[in-house]
Amino acid sequence: MTLRIGGRTIRRGTTEQIQLKVSEFYTSTPVNVAVTVIRGHEPGPALFLTAAIHGDELNGVEIVRRVMTSLRPEQVRGSLICAPVVNRFGFLNHSRYLPDRRDLNRFFPGDPNGNAAARTAHILFREVVTQSRYGIDLHSATVRRTNLPQIRADMSHKKVRRIAKAFGGEIIIDAPGSPHTLRAAATRAGVPTIIFEAGETYRFQKNIVARGIAGVRNVLAGLDMIEEEPREPRFQVIVKVSEWVRAPRGGILDILVRPGEIVHADEEIGVITNPFGREVSSVRSHLTGLVIGTTTVPMANPGDAVCHVAKLEKTLHTVEKYCVADSRGRKTLLL
Numbered sequence: 001m002t003l004r005i006g007g008r009t010i011r012r013g014t015t016e017q018i019q020l021k022v023s024e025f026y027t028s029t030p031v032n033v034a035v036t037v038i039r040g041h042e043p044g045p046a047l048f049l050t051a052a053i054h055g056d057e058l059n060g061v062e063i064v065r066r067v068m069t070s071l072r073p074e075q076v077r078g079s080l081i082c083a084p085v086v087n088r089f090g091f092l093n094h095s096r097y098l099p100d101r102r103d104l105n106r107f108f109p110g111d112p113n114g115n116a117a118a119r120t121a122h123i124l125f126r127e128v129v130t131q132s133r134y135g136i137d138l139h140s141a142t143v144r145r146t147n148l149p150q151i152r153a154d155m156s157h158k159k160v161r162r163i164a165k166a167f168g169g170e171i172i173i174d175a176p177g178s179p180h181t182l183r184a185a186a187t188r189a190g191v192p193t194i195i196f197e198a199g200e201t202y203r204f205q206k207n208i209v210a211r212g213i214a215g216v217r218n219v220l221a222g223l224d225m226i227e228e229e230p231r232e233p234r235f236q237v238i239v240k241v242s243e244w245v246r247a248p249r250g251g252i253l254d255i256l257v258r259p260g261e262i263v264h265a266d267e268e269i270g271v272i273t274n275p276f277g278r279e280v281s282s283v284r285s286h287l288t289g290l291v292i293g294t295t296t297v298p299m300a301n302p303g304d305a306v307c308h309v310a311k312l313e314k315t316l317h318t319v320e321k322y323c324v325a326d327s328r329g330r331k332t333l334l335l
């Protein structure tokens with residue numbers, strides 16, 4: 001099978017570095033996305049690995065770099081197509097967005113005659129996504145939030161389910177994703193794709209990078225693309241419902257929970273005080289489950305997202321088994 005990206009043919013048994021032109025700066029210089037393809041001697045599926053589609057979400061950049069520099073073509077069956085910095089504009093500007101404030105991850109599969117985001121998306125989709133049989137897209141929480149490492153996947157899709165489980169994370173959020181994300185558009189186009197979502201913007205977080213690398217390698221092993229014993233998670237929970245607990249009032253927020261902690265319905269998870277220091281209101285969770293994300297800033301307007309809770313029912317007991325109690329007696333999942 002011929003593999004061509006950015007006009008270059010990638011032969012079996014080679015690693016190719018390609019500057020894929022996706023747009024142009026207003027200085028008329030090309031906007032290139034660096035794509036590395038490791039094509040094995042032996043046949044097998046192609047898998048794409050993308051990061052920084054939101055230009056400020058950096059953990060994935062390091063995950064892709066470490067995976068791609070650790071593999072030689074003789075160790076790979078099929079092809080690994082790696083784009084560590086998909087949103088080149090946002091990456092340069094320390095921003096989630098494109099220069100027109102559009103979110104690139106809302107414009108897939110793109111349109112060659114559309115707006116700036118749609119045009120960029122179109123080239124990435126044509127050159128990277130549709131050349132692949134599977135995909136993993138790497139994200140962090142949006143700015144001023146943090147996420148517990150989690151997989152997001154449409155578990156009703158058999159092949160998506162296969163790679164989501166193979167990744168080997170403990171928490172899988174079962175959701176199709178909004179329709180014009182890379183993940184949803186790729187899956188619709190016959191390229192089952194999952195998201196690894198973990199940590200914060202603007203940082204390389206060592207434990208998260210390590211988990212991401214292990215997960216990607218688990219998927220490659222599960223697809224028989226590399227020779228490696230996949231690592232089994234201690235447990236795996238598939239979450240169907242997750243909701244944000246929101247600030248009831250405006251003020252200074254003291255958040256009492258962290259990602260990985262168990263919360264119960266009606267439990268206090270934060271306190272909002274006014275600038276005179278008097279307590280004005282309590283933030284309470286409306287559901288029982290696992291905290292999978294929180295805000296990281298202490299200022300809250302009414303309605304601001306404070307804490308993202310994955311609803312646990314039957315699986316609550318399973319998760320609790322792997323928690324340890326901290327000095328305050330709170331049960332925390334150590335990931």
Ligand SMILES: [Zn+2]
Pocket residue numbers: 054057139140141
């Ligand atoms: Zn993102």
